[in-house]
Amino acid sequence: MVIGVLKEKNYNRVALVPATFKKIEKLGCSAAVESGAGENAGFLDKEYEASGYVVKDRTKVLQESDVLVTIAPITDDEISLTKKSCLIISMYAPYQDETVVPALNKHPQGFVSMDMIPRTTLAQSMDVLSSMASLAGYKGVVKAAEHYGSMFPMMTTAAGTIPPTKVMILGAGVAGLQAIATAKRLGAVVEAFDTRAAAKEEVKSLGASFVEVEGAQDDRGAGGYAVQQSEEYLQKQRALVQEKALKSNIIIATAQVRGRKAPLLITEETIRSMKPGSVIVDLAASTGGNCAYTENKKIIKTHGITIVGDSDLADELSNVASTLFANNILNFLQICIKDGVLNLNEQNEIISSALISKF
Numbered sequence: 001m002v003i004g005v006l007k008e009k010n011y012n013r014v015a016l017v018p019a020t021f022k023k024i025e026k027l028g029c030s031a032a033v034e035s036g037a038g039e040n041a042g043f044l045d046k047e048y049e050a051s052g053y054v055v056k057d058r059t060k061v062l063q064e065s066d067v068l069v070t071i072a073p074i075t076d077d078e079i080s081l082t083k084k085s086c087l088i089i090s091m092y093a094p095y096q097d098e099t100v101v102p103a104l105n106k107h108p109q110g111f112v113s114m115d116m117i118p119r120t121t122l123a124q125s126m127d128v129l130s131s132m133a134s135l136a137g138y139k140g141v142v143k144a145a146e147h148y149g150s151m152f153p154m155m156t157t158a159a160g161t162i163p164p165t166k167v168m169i170l171g172a173g174v175a176g177l178q179a180i181a182t183a184k185r186l187g188a189v190v191e192a193f194d195t196r197a198a199a200k201e202e203v204k205s206l207g208a209s210f211v212e213v214e215g216a217q218d219d220r221g222a223g224g225y226a227v228q229q230s231e232e233y234l235q236k237q238r239a240l241v242q243e244k245a246l247k248s249n250i251i252i253a254t255a256q257v258r259g260r261k262a263p264l265l266i267t268e269e270t271i272r273s274m275k276p277g278s279v280i281v282d283l284a285a286s287t288g289g290n291c292a293y294t295e296n297k298k299i300i301k302t303h304g305i306t307i308v309g310d311s312d313l314a315d316e317l318s319n320v321a322s323t324l325f326a327n328n329i330l331n332f333l334q335i336c337i338k339d340g341v342l343n344l345n346e347q348n349e350i351i352s353s354a355l356i357s358k359f
Contacts, residue, residue, distance in 0.1 A: 001029045001340045003333070004065030005037055006058060008072055012040035012318035015069040015089075017326045018051035025052065027333060028340030032065060034058045041318040067342065069329055076107075084108040085359065087342060089329065091115050091128065094356055095259040096287070104357035110344065111357040114328065118353045125331040126350065130174045131324040135314040137178030137254065140281045141167070143313065144250045145186065147279045147299075147306045153187025164189050168248040169208070170241065170265055170290055171255035172199035175283055179252040180206045191244065193237070193255075193265075211244060213237045234263060242270040249275060253282045253290035266291040276304030285309035 003024055005016040014037050016024075024031045033053045035045055045055045062068070062081040073090045082088065092113035094100040104111045114128040124130070144167075145152065154164040167183040169176045172194035183190045184207050191209040192199075203210040213236050245251060245266060256262050262284035271280075271292060282289045285296035293300050294309040301307070314321045336344055336351065346352040 001027075001066040001337070001342065002032055002064055003027075003029050003067045003069065004032045004061040005034065005069050006061060006074070007034045007037035008040075008070065011071050011312075012315050013071055013322045013325060014038040014041050014043060014318075015071050015322070015325060015329060017041070017043055017322050018047045018053065019323070020326045020330050021048075021052040023330045023334070027337045029067075029337065030054070032056050032061050034061045038322070041322040043319075043322070067333070067337075071325065076103075079107050079109060082109055086110070087112060087336075087344070089114060089332075092356060101356050107357070108359065109357075110355065110359040112332075112354045113356045114332070114354065116354045116356060117332070118349060120349070123350045126328050128325060128328045131328055132314040132321060133173065133175040133254075134178045135317050135321050135324070136283055136311075137175035137252070138182045139313040139316055140175070140252045140254075140283055141179050141182040141186065141250075143308055143310075144252065144279045144281045147308065148250060149277050150249070151187075152183065165249045166247060167191075167250045167252065168241075168244055169193070170251065170253040171284075172196070172203050172210075173254060173256075175254040176252070177202055177206065179254065180208045183250075183252075184208065188250070193241065193244075195233075195237075211240065213240055237263075238265055238267060238270075241265050242267065242273070245270050246273055246275070249278050251278070251280045251291075253280060253284055253294075255290050256284045256287055261288040262290055264288075264290065264292065268292045271305050271307075272303050274303070274305055278304075279306045279308070281308045281310070283311055283313065286311035 031053045033048045033055055035055050049055055062078055067087045070090045073092055087110045089112040092100050093115050117123050117126050152165045155162040165188045167188040167190045169179050169192040172192045180190050180192055191211050192203045193211050200210045280291050282291045282294040284290045285294050291307055293302055293307050296309050299308050344351055
């Protein structure tokens with residue numbers, strides 16, 4: 001059985017890295033990689049070859065793979081080049097687009113969407129969303145520091161005292177918690193919002209203040225995801241966010257509701273009233289953003305505020321992001337392949353959740 005990996009057209013990351021070959025071999029499989037697939041992540045063809053991968057052109061990888069792994073979905077034309085028995089693993093995000101699964105059902109191949117892995121203890125090692133979100137939270141703070149005209153820690157010098165930067169985190173999921181930890185390490189004063197009751201202790205354990213809005217919907221059945229809140233709650237939240245934003249220098253916005261437009265938390269009025277020179281990094285940009293002026297993949301400057309909209313910041317850490325993604329993939333394959341034979345046991349909750357279109 002051949003496990004294949006392609007060069008991504010719109011990402012710097014690569015789905016499998018040279019170091020994964022030993023695990024692939026233990027599964028009873030061989031591996032093929034498209035020439036140049038890892039270059040943008042710092043993995044050269046010669047490293048893949050030295051590890052055991054066979055380097056081929058894109059068409060041959062498509063035609064010869066029994067399991068094909070990508071980050072972004074391939075086109076219908078490329079799907080038609082693969083074996084009818086090929087299992088194609090990618091990030092399809094069917095919760096954002098209801099047409100995805102019906103379109104895939106037209107093909108004879110099987111399709112796994114890694115963003116459908118359940119957020120359970122058993123599946124933690126396969127959770128691509130958490131891996132990428134953690135990197136994005138870190139990079140979001142670093143990105144904010146690049147655009148901010150001061151420094152994070154308090155510093156006393158002969159020329160005067162520099163006050164610490166005040167950072168507010170909107171959303172204390174995986175990305176938000178990593179943003180808190182990073183901002184604290186840099187010496188900032190940090191506070192965080194989240195609608196999930198379980199987030200309070202996690203936020204406080206990282207040394208940040210937790211800002212709570214009363215009246216949040218019960219989220220205990222949401223599998224670790226935030227749930228849609230009432231308009232009354234959102235109004236109270238926006239009012240409190242504005243109050244806190246006026247005292248903040250940096251805001252890292254990560255609040256998203258799975259399958260829905262991101263909640264608008266930072267209004268035009270709030271931005272007009274913020275301190276000039278402040279920075280907002282909006283990691284929810286791809287689903288509409290938490291900020292009124294956010295545009296995904298763009299940096300906007302308005303009313304003296306810099307707004308960075310980017311939901312793919314993990315891609316700027318392409319080397320480590322590729323390594324984590326590859327580990328997530330291999331951990332998933334270990335429950336699907338034994339002695340070179342693919343067995344998609346749908347009695348396994350992880351497999352049944354991720355397999356969005358069957359053979």
